[in-house]
Amino acid sequence: MTAPLHEESTAKSAVAEPAPSGAEKKIEGRSLGRIAWDRLKRDKVALIGGAVVLLLVLVAIFAPAITALTGQMPNQRHEDLIDPLFSTPKGALGGISGEHLLGVEPVSGRDIFARILYGARVSILVGFLSAIVAVIIGTILGTLAGYFGGWLDALISRVMDMLLAFPQLLFIISLISVMPNSLLGLTGTGVRLLVMILVIGFFGWPYIGRIVRGQVLSLREREYIEAARSLGAGRRYILSKELLPNLVAPITVYMTLMIPTNILTEAALSFLGVGVKPPTASWGAMLSDAVQYYESDPMYMIIPGVAIFITVLAFNLFGDGVRDALDPKGTR
Amino acid sequence: MLTYLIRRLLAVAVMLVVIVLAVFCIFFLIPKWTGTDPATMYVGKQADKEALEGVREKLQLDEPILLQLFEFFKGIFVGRDYVGGGTVTHCPAPCFGYSFRNEQAIWPVLTDRLPVTLYLALGAALLWLVIGLAVGVVSALKRGSIWDRLGMTGALAGVSLPVYFTGLILLTVFAYQLGLVSNSFTPFGENVGKWFSGMILPWISLAFLFGAMYARITRATMLEVMGEDYIRTARAKGLKEQTVIGKHAMRSTMTPILTLLGIDIGALMGGAILTETTFSIPGLGQAVLKAINERDLPLILGVTLITATAVVIANLIVDLLYGVIDPRVRLG
Secondary structure, three states: OOOOOOHHHHHHHHHHOOOOOHHHHHOOOOOHHHHHHHHHHHOHHHHHHHHHHHHHHHHHHOHHHHHHHHOOOOOOOOHHHEOOOOOOEOOOOOOOOOOOOOOEOOOOOOEHHHHHHHHHHHHHHHHHHHHHHHHHHHHHHHHHHHHHOHHHHHHHHHHHHHHHHOOHHHHHHHHHHHOOOEEOOEEOHHHHHHHHHHHHHHHHHHHHHHHHHHHHHHHOOOHHHHHHHHOOOOHHHHHHHHHHHHHHHHHHHHHHHHHHHHHHHHHHHHHOOOOOOOOOOOHHHHHHHHHHHOOOOHHHHHHHHHHHHHHHHHHHHHHHHHHHHHOOOOOO | OHHHHHHHHHHHHHHHHHHHHHHHHHHHHHHHHHOOOHHHHHHOOOOOHHHHHHHHHHOOOOOOHHHHHHHHHHHHHHOEEEEEOOEEEEEOOOOOOEEOOOOEEHHHHHHHHHHHHHHHHHHHHHHHHHHHHHHHHHHHHOOOOHHHHHHHHHHHHHHHOOHHHHHHHHHHHHHHHOOOOOOOOOOOOOOHHHHHHHHHHHHHHHHHHHHHHHHHHHHHHHHHHHOOHHHHHHHHOOOOHHHHHHHHHHHHHHHHHHHHHHHHHHHHHHHOHHHHHHHOOOOHHHHHHHHHHHOOHHHHHHHHHHHHHHHHHHHHHHHHHHHHHOHHHOOO
């Protein structure tokens, strides 16, 4: 992969100056980004995954608007819908009705549909932002290690090896447990979200760092880098203008594949009670609450579980598709 | 071989020291920066001033961090006496810390719970290795067939399902509805049959997740290996396909699998938190979660250390096994 990706520029020029004649279109040179996009377009399964991801992001963004439409707020209690004897919802399947599309929670009677929508905000936010944190740290340190080599490379590589061998979930929980209750002016749920994003991102960067380092190691010996250097290009120019564009493809692939893992980690943390604090809705926290009722009200457990499953599956399908599209040598 | 072993053991020692350092940073330095008194984390927030001072004195929290570290290491080998507040608390060697919250030494708690988690991890590992390898190899050899598609769809579902959700579903169906297996944990020493019955679902839940990952990796590696020249050579020699795959292809495929196995079994020593919580198994993971909720930091520190040690030792065993499986890395 020697030529940089031109995905953005092709897209822009295509809009700005439509091809004047059909003949010109036929012999159009295709950039790597364009080739990858064409390949992705043929992958139906990945496209479905991508569509679901897009839908989930939209649902997360517009959760307040959607709940306003259904008229159910995530923290609104409906104790009248709860059977006082068993404290489970009245009616079949956990109280599913036209008003409560996915039923209500046991005991409190809060609307599950609204809580699932708001839970999507937490999952998607933490999943994306922690992946971005990992990409930023990983790209910077991976590039430094690969480009400069020597003791810097040895140090960064050792740190990466070490972090990868750490019992991560345990360290993430420990780190979260010592974090203060207010940070950078944030309190309550805000702090928990910020801490989760930072900590999950911190433990994710070695995965990106290793890939970036390997890429830079092989790229820096290429002729075009030498050419740039012989033309008098400075280090900063070579790093940002010559190397970085060629790292976009692998970074995109690993970031897409990292998001579902991060979503699972967030859900696990909330399941264990160290994630977001109640009453903020989170899929993991809903599942942990549902453990008490799995015999009497199985729907309460199935709904958030399926939500996590669909989300993670969609991201995985899309991520696999992006990988295959950007890396034709892949074995699939 | 001997020099290699010594070098490796030295690396293990360095790794363990770094991990203790990291744990110390998490529990002593971060609270310091953020303005929380570490002593409060040892006795609880509602503790009176006297108890607080006693613990501060006993743990020498006002001493430099390096001295605290030295005392901690010394305690592992010769035991430790915590003196302060007019009382002496004795912690016999190997002293991995002392929980002032529950007034007990950490080491007996660890030795109590380690076997429980070890059986959980080893049983599951056996299961996921067999399933993962079988599905991966069949998928790779019959690429594109219905078996490949079925196997890979199942594997994708496996990696997208949170282990606690799989566990809850299995509990609902097999323990609660069908009554086939026990839904609670029985100690091994009490009744082996009941113990086995209670461990089946936890093993399956874990094996489903890890088996799915291993199947995906086995398939990818196998496909890559089957394209290598030496496989063609082996075939050209007229070897039976069975020998080509079983003796030549499998060796290379096993290398990355073995690496993962080492990391995964080690990490499960403390990372089986989710499975142990779901099935109420009194292992290390459950102990550490309880410790986190009670903010019983000495116990968290002890479990983190034990887990890290397990990861490092498992990696060492794997490195030594490489030579057996892959002649290329046989060490002189």
